[in-house]
Amino acid sequence: MKIEQSEVKEMMTVLTMTLEPADYQEEVLKELRQIRQKANIPGFRPGMVPMPLVKKMYGKGVMAEVLNKTIGAKLGEYIENEKLNILGDPMPNEELTPAMDMDHQDTFTFAFDVALAPEFDANLSARNKLTHYTITVTDEMVNNQMKSYAERFGEYVEADEYKQGDVLKGRMVEQKEDGIIKENAMINPAYIQEKKSQALFKGAKKGDIITINPMKAYKSEVEVASMLDIKKEEAAELKSDFTFEIQGITRHEAAKMDEELFAKVYGENQIKDAKAFEAKVRAEIEENMAEDAKYKFGLDVKAAIMKKMEKVSLPEDFLKRWVKQTNEKLTDEQLEKDFPQMVEELKWHLAKDQLLKHYNIQVEKEDVEAYAKEVAKMQFMQYGLMHVDDQYLTSYAQEMLKKDDQLRGIVERVAENKIYEAIKSVVKLEETAISHEEFGKLFA
Numbered sequence: 001m002k003i004e005q006s007e008v009k010e011m012m013t014v015l016t017m018t019l020e021p022a023d024y025q026e027e028v029l030k031e032l033r034q035i036r037q038k039a040n041i042p043g044f045r046p047g048m049v050p051m052p053l054v055k056k057m058y059g060k061g062v063m064a065e066v067l068n069k070t071i072g073a074k075l076g077e078y079i080e081n082e083k084l085n086i087l088g089d090p091m092p093n094e095e096l097t098p099a100m101d102m103d104h105q106d107t108f109t110f111a112f113d114v115a116l117a118p119e120f121d122a123n124l125s126a127r128n129k130l131t132h133y134t135i136t137v138t139d140e141m142v143n144n145q146m147k148s149y150a151e152r153f154g155e156y157v158e159a160d161e162y163k164q165g166d167v168l169k170g171r172m173v174e175q176k177e178d179g180i181i182k183e184n185a186m187i188n189p190a191y192i193q194e195k196k197s198q199a200l201f202k203g204a205k206k207g208d209i210i211t212i213n214p215m216k217a218y219k220s221e222v223e224v225a226s227m228l229d230i231k232k233e234e235a236a237e238l239k240s241d242f243t244f245e246i247q248g249i250t251r252h253e254a255a256k257m258d259e260e261l262f263a264k265v266y267g268e269n270q271i272k273d274a275k276a277f278e279a280k281v282r283a284e285i286e287e288n289m290a291e292d293a294k295y296k297f298g299l300d301v302k303a304a305i306m307k308k309m310e311k312v313s314l315p316e317d318f319l320k321r322w323v324k325q326t327n328e329k330l331t332d333e334q335l336e337k338d339f340p341q342m343v344e345e346l347k348w349h350l351a352k353d354q355l356l357k358h359y360n361i362q363v364e365k366e367d368v369e370a371y372a373k374e375v376a377k378m379q380f381m382q383y384g385l386m387h388v389d390d391q392y393l394t395s396y397a398q399e400m401l402k403k404d405d406q407l408r409g410i411v412e413r414v415a416e417n418k419i420y421e422a423i424k425s426v427v428k429l430e431e432t433a434i435s436h437e438e439f440g441k442l443f444a
Helices: 019-036 051-082 139-152 195-199 214-218 221-228 233-235 259-267 274-306 316-326 332-358 364-381 392-399 404-424 435-439
Strands: 001-006 011-018 085-092 108-116 128-133 154-157 168-173 181-187 210-211 241-252 428-434
Touching: 001 051, 001 241, 019 154, 019 404, 051 085, 051 210, 085 316, 108 221, 108 316, 128 274, 128 404, 128 435, 139 221, 139 259, 139 274, 181 221, 195 214, 259 274, 274 404, 274 435, 316 332, 332 404, 364 392, 364 404, 392 404, 428 435
Parallel strands: 128 428
Antiparallel strands: 001 011, 011 108, 085 108, 154 241, 168 181, 168 241, 210 241
16 A cells, blocks of 8 residues: 655645555455355355355445545544644545546555645734733622512512502403403503503502503504403404403512522522622622623633634635535535635634644543533523532533533533633733623623
8 A cells, every 4th residue: 555645735735545455355355255154145055155256246345345444544544644734534536536447457546635734823922912801890780689689589479559560460341342351361561551551550459440442552462462362463453442450469579688588599508697698699790700701801812813813824625625525415605605604613723723732731521521510500590590409410411411512512612711711821911890881892
């Protein structure tokens, strides 16, 4: 077996491989012997089929399969041994590959186009100035979060007189013959669009009867259809007034700032008084703000690295050809549309690989598992589950990591975060305090 590499031109080279009988014949015979043992051919007992007949029936197919496997293995070995940093996969060069005649030749030559990664330096230095933000946590933010917890763990109670935010339940009757009657209709006056109609409920009590025109009040056939349990088209045609007899008033009351609330938020016997609760909430917000600042710093680092990668050229014709071959359903139109983004993603991938090697960064199993737990924790928090048992978090994270796409994504995030942390130590870093509002504007 012989592999020759052509001169590199515009990041492209050609690998020409010549396979001789010694490179594949033994494997072909091995495969044919296995087929002979299993072949079920009329007139012959199992394992007794003449080898010439087996070769005649299966030889070309087996030869093609073995050649294909041998080519893949030998190309991989050559690329690894020669330390070629390639883009994509080797692609057959049909122009330089001679026609094959398995009946009359035993030496075969195959040519492959290979794209080589460009030379570049993605690393940043002290010449790069980046800002690391510290988001100021105000008393207002802490108080609002404490109120949010109190609201979340509050309860619904029955009231006698309407206050803003209450929900009313009652009987609605259309004021015309054979009109609509809706029992247990629900009205939240805060959602009524017309101010005049909304004012009708001020100070309303159980037993009061209020006359209202639903379409004038809500100005939405969707809202009215839902309230009266009718079709949207019927609501659009509705002109009548309705009487609404208030039969119940439901009010949501926030929880009191006591140990019962503290336990619901942070677990039993964790927080004893309001002062400790406030301190815990503040620390929680500071931790979240630090994560937001870390995320912004990562975006800025990536932007600075990609700025250095702008002038890096890639063999785009080859890459388009490779993408089309590996995505058969991809149309030319879709490829042209998505290709610029593909190029950016490839450049970022190349930059990350270089930086991981430069800083000798390793992504360990423990790093991946810890990050998976943080992802799981954030997912639970979105559903109001603030403090999930650590054992359950660990189990949930392990299930996440069993899914290949989620595992790859988490490994990528861990690697990127380690790169950002390494970059922080080499750039000119400016620490800046900023309000939460001003920080939000940085993403506008």
